[in-house]
Amino acid sequence: MADPPPPVRVAAWGCITPFGDARSTHAALLGGESALEAVPVLGREGGDPVPLALLGGRTLDETAPPAWLSSVKRLAATVPAGDWGAPGRPVFVTGSNFGVGGLYALRRTGNAAFAEWGAPPTCTERLRLEFGWGPDVSILSHACVSAHLGLLQATRAVHAGIADEALVLSFDFLSPFVSGGFHALKILNSEFPAPYRERAAGSIGLGDGAGFAVLSRGRGDWSLSGQALYNEMHHFTSNRADGSGFAACLEGASAAAGGRRVWFKGHGTGTLEAGRMEVAAASAAFPAAPIVGWKGGLGHTLGSCGLVELAVAIESLRHGRAPGTIGGAGPPMAPAVALESFETAPYGGVVCASNAFGGAHAAFLLSDA
Amino acid sequence: MLERHIQFLVTDDPGEETAAATRERLKGHFPPGATRRMTTLGLLLGSTLSRAEPGEDDGLVYATGYAESCALEGFLDSFPTPSPTLFQTSIHPSAVQQLMIGRQRPVRELMPLSGGPLLAFHALRASLLSPSPRSILCGGEEKGTWLLAHGLASDRTFAFAAALTRERRPGAAGRIGILRDEGKGSLGLPAFFDLLHARRPFDGMIAPGWRLRLEWL
Numbered sequence: 001m002a003d004p005p006p007p008v009r010v011a012a013w014g015c016i017t018p019f020g021d022a023r024s025t026h027a028a029l030l031g032g033e034s035a036l037e038a039v040p041v042l043g044r045e046g047g048d049p050v051p052l053a054l055l056g057g058r059t060l061d062e063t064a065p066p067a068w069l070s071s072v073k074r075l076a077a078t079v080p081a082g083d084w085g086a087p088g089r090p091v092f093v094t095g096s097n098f099g100v101g102g103l104y105a106l107r108r109t110g111n112a113a114f115a116e117w118g119a120p121p122t123c124t125e126r127l128r129l130e131f132g133w134g135p136d137v138s139i140l141s142h143a144c145v146s147a148h149l150g151l152l153q154a155t156r157a158v159h160a161g162i163a164d165e166a167l168v169l170s171f172d173f174l175s176p177f178v179s180g181g182f183h184a185l186k187i188l189n190s191e192f193p194a195p196y197r198e199r200a201a202g203s204i205g206l207g208d209g210a211g212f213a214v215l216s217r218g219r220g221d222w223s224l225s226g227q228a229l230y231n232e233m234h235h236f237t238s239n240r241a242d243g244s245g246f247a248a249c250l251e252g253a254s255a256a257a258g259g260r261r262v263w264f265k266g267h268g269t270g271t272l273e274a275g276r277m278e279v280a281a282a283s284a285a286f287p288a289a290p291i292v293g294w295k296g297g298l299g300h301t302l303g304s305c306g307l308v309e310l311a312v313a314i315e316s317l318r319h320g321r322a323p324g325t326i327g328g329a330g331p332p333m334a335p336a337v338a339l340e341s342f343e344t345a346p347y348g349g350v351v352c353a354s355n356a357f358g359g360a361h362a363a364f365l366l367s368d369a
Numbered sequence: 370m371l372e373r374h375i376q377f378l379v380t381d382d383p384g385e386e387t388a389a390a391t392r393e394r395l396k397g398h399f400p401p402g403a404t405r406r407m408t409t410l411g412l413l414l415g416s417t418l419s420r421a422e423p424g425e426d427d428g429l430v431y432a433t434g435y436a437e438s439c440a441l442e443g444f445l446d447s448f449p450t451p452s453p454t455l456f457q458t459s460i461h462p463s464a465v466q467q468l469m470i471g472r473q474r475p476v477r478e479l480m481p482l483s484g485g486p487l488l489a490f491h492a493l494r495a496s497l498l499s500p501s502p503r504s505i506l507c508g509g510e511e512k513g514t515w516l517l518a519h520g521l522a523s524d525r526t527f528a529f530a531a532a533l534t535r536e537r538r539p540g541a542a543g544r545i546g547i548l549r550d551e552g553k554g555s556l557g558l559p560a561f562f563d564l565l566h567a568r569r570p571f572d573g574m575i576a577p578g579w580r581l582r583l584e585w586l
Contacts, residue, residue, distance in 0.1 A: 003500065045449060087549070087578030096461070106519065107445040115519040120461075120483040121434050122521065135555075135577050138491040139483040141461040149480055156498040160371070162549070180448060181456035231479045233469035236457045245475070357457065358466045360479070 004227050004252040008155040009220030009369050011165060014078045015211035015311035016071050017298050018053045021078075022211075025298070025308075026315035029323035030341050034297045036192055036205040036327075041183045042176045045108075050183060051192045051205035052174055053299035058208065060174055062101035064113035068173040068208065069130070075210050076131050076169070084167050085134030090157055092150035094140045094170040096303030099123035101175025144267075145229065145354050146170060147211070147306030148362030152227050154215045165219070170304035171210035178302070179206060185237060193270025193300075194328020195293035196279055196337040202272035205327075207299020211307030222314055223369040226256025226351075232359025239274060239359045246281035246353075249361035253351045254285045256365040260348030261288050263322060263338075265313050267355040268293020269300050270327065274355060279333045286351060290338035296327015306354045306362065313350050313366055320344050371497035372546025372582070373504070373533035379417040380529040380566040381509075388439075391526075399471065407467050408437045408458060410511035413528035415468035418507045421530045423469070423476055428499030430506045431465050431481045432492035432558055438513035438522035464509065489561035490576035493547055496533055506531045508558055527562050543568070543585040550580040 014021060018035035019028040028035075035053035040046045043060035054060065058067050083089050099117030106114035117123045120139050128137050140149040147170040154166035182188035182204065191203035215224070232245035239245055264282045268275060275293075282291050294309060301308045316322040324340040325332075332339060344350070349367030356362075383391050388409045396404045398416040407415065410433070423429055437459050444455035457463070462481035469476060480495045482488065496506040507530040513522020533545065554574025564571050564583060571583040 005500070042449060047449070103441070103445060103516075103521070104448070108448070112519065115521055118519070119435060119516075119521045121485040121488075124483075125485060135487060137487075138495075140480065141483055142479065142481045143460055153480065153495060153498070156500075157494075160498055162371075162494075176448070177445070180451040181444070181453070184451040184453040184456055186453075229478050231469070231476050233466065233475050234473060236466065236470060248477075357460060358462075358470065359475075 004256065005155045005159055007223045007225035008158055009216045009218060010213050010222040010224060011216040011220035012080050012214040013212065013311045013314050014075055015209065015308045016075045017207065017209050017308060018055050022311040022315050026312050026319065029294055029297050029312065029326060030321060032326055034326060035207065036299050041179045048183065049190055050179060050188050052179060053205065053207035054174060055208045060176060060179065062105040062114060062175055064111065066099060066102065066117055072171050072210055073130065075212065079167060079212055080214060083134060085128065085136045087136065088164050090163050090166050091133055091137040092140060092154050092166065092168045093124050093137055094146040094150035094168065094303055095172050096141055096143050096146050097172045097178055100177045101173065104175055104177040141303060142360060143356035144302050144305060145356040145360045145362040146303030148354055151213065151224065155227060158215055158217050165214055165216045167212060167214050168307065169212040170307040172302040172304040173208045174206050182206065187271055192327060193296050194330060195268035195270045195296050196275050196291065196325055196333045197328045197330040198333055199330045202270055204269040204271060205295065205299040207301045209298065209301030209304050209308040211304055211311050213307060213310060221369050223367050225365045226253035227364040228252030230361045234359045237357055239277060243277035243281050245359045245361050246277050247284065249363050250281055250285040253363045253365045257349065261346065262286055262349045262351050263347045264289040264291045265309060265350050265352045266291055266293045267353055269295050276333050279337065283334055283336050289336060290342060291336045292322060292325045292338050294323060294326060310352055313352055317344055370546045370548035372544060373497060373535060374537045374541045375531055375543040375545055376534045376538055376541050377421055377532035378542050378565060379420045381413050381417055382527050382566050403471050406454065408440050408464065408511065409526060410437055410509055411464045411467035414464040414507060414509045417528045417530040418468055421505050421532045423474065423505050425475050426477055426501055428501035428504035429476050429479045430492055430496045430504060431462050431479065432488055432508035433510055434483055434485060434488060434558055435510055435513065435522045436461050437463050438511055438516050442514060442516055486555035486557050487576045488558045489556040490579055497547060502535055504533045506533060510558065525559055529562055529565050531565065541586060546582050548580050549578055550574065553577045
């Protein structure tokens with residue numbers, strides 16, 4: 001296997017969720033809050049109520065221009081100023097949705113105004129112009145590990161010396177396209193998610209979210225190390241039953257931890273089999289680690305979850321307290337699952353992991369620089 | 370300069386061939402019955418990528434601007450009773466997964482990129498930054514129908530796969546590298562494909578501040 005890249009610093013970070021910015025989101029999760037509400041799966045066209053966490057004032061139905069644009073602009077305004085997108089200052093935009101809600105609206109209404117934001121290239125180009133970025137804006141999209149890929153590419157660009165600093169920005173906003181798709185797969189249903197809890201049937205919730213991180217070789221108080229990916233290529237929507245994909249991906253973070261006691265921020269969507277395998281793999285790789293999952297509060301922010309939850313993890317380290325696992329009831333899948341918040345001081349960092357369709361896995365260790 | 374040897378290259382330019390004809394032409398590259406649910410891009414990309422024989426530790430980079438346009442169109446047309454099959458098939462990077470899942474071939478790193486006029490540069494940069502001794506750069510598009518009318522799909526169908534190595538081995542086809550330089554330029558995925566397909570040398574700007582050198586042996 002290729003060795004993970006050397007550590008890289010996080011010079012700036014941020015996110016937006018239905019709770020607000022990273023600080024507000026961290027505070028809400030510490031308080032055990034959930035932003036998930038029952039919403040008709042097809043928005044104004046109805047359908048079964050499913051748990052969705054939408055940004056305040058936004059409905060599931062797409063507008064032209066997108067209603068989420070103002071939120072992304074507010075987030076982008078908190079990115080440190082710089083010639084982003086110029087040579088030596090690349091931008092990596094990630095996500096799994098981009099403007100796909102516009103495609104749904106275009107097909108349902110025939111209104112060509114929805115087309116302008118509809119595909120990853122067109123949507124990203126519109127954002128690039130909105131933010132005044134230069135042309136070097138890459139797009140990475142690999143379902144729910146997308147943000148991790150952006151972080152890894154940015155890290156490599158920085159370490160290769162072709163970037164002084166790199167910006168990774170990810171955004172995912174819900175629409176009937178994605179809620180309808182997950183509902184068709186029957187993993188988004190009327191039940192609210194209960195990550196890492198044993199119960200009769202699994203379910204997930206979905207959430208709006210966006211985040212960013214500025215990566216640097218020498219600037220920043222936080223460090224990413226042990227970045228690793230693994231793609232099982234076993235099944236489109238499920239994992240190998242032996243959990244080997246989860247374990248393979250954690251090798252890099254385990255080596256980076258070097259025996260330090262860490263805590264584990266898992267993917268934890270609320271599906272049962274994946275939850276059990278993730279808990280087993282995390283417990284094997286990091287035997288003393290408390291395991292938490294936050295998607296019961298945030299919903300699954302899909303391709304952006306890696307950056308949204310990175311921002312919350314950094315806030316946890318800054319404030320010395322990590323939110324516990326949120327959502328549902330029932331016995332935890334293992335004693336290591338932390339249901340309550342806890343002090344982070346006894347730990348040498350946090351392993352952040354995400355998973356995706358196709359048996360895709362991604363993880364890194366976040367720690368003091 | 371970031372550079373690698375082109376150890377292996379396969380391209381497929383079906384021109385105006387129909388999707389049915391493409392399926393018939395390429396079905397021999399896949400197990401019996403496997404092609405029934407594959408997309409046109411999945412067939413083309415899969416047949417080229419399979420010949421590069423991606424291994425678990427190869428760095429796999431996949432470039433496509435619009436991906437599975439026809440599956441996406443079909444999924445959108447399936448509302449208000451959305452198709453679960455078309456949903457999963459339309460998710461990026463489905464074309465690579467159609468091959469690799471069919472063959473049960475894990476791969477540690479898969480970097481799927483989208484983009485416009487700089488997509489070739491971004492995909493090359495990702496390939497050349499891969500720490501793996503061998504990286505595989507693949508890509509392609511499939512021609513859309515009603516999405517194309519809105520400028521949201523490709524107007525061409527094609528696919529390629531290139532194995533790039535640090536060390537030159539017997540049978541190498543060429544050399545490819547990018548280096549910092551003054552000037553501006555762009556190179557979209559179709560134009561990059563045309564260079565590969567014709568084995569045409571190139572020395573020019575493909576992004577602001579970045580030059581591509583492509584040589585054939």
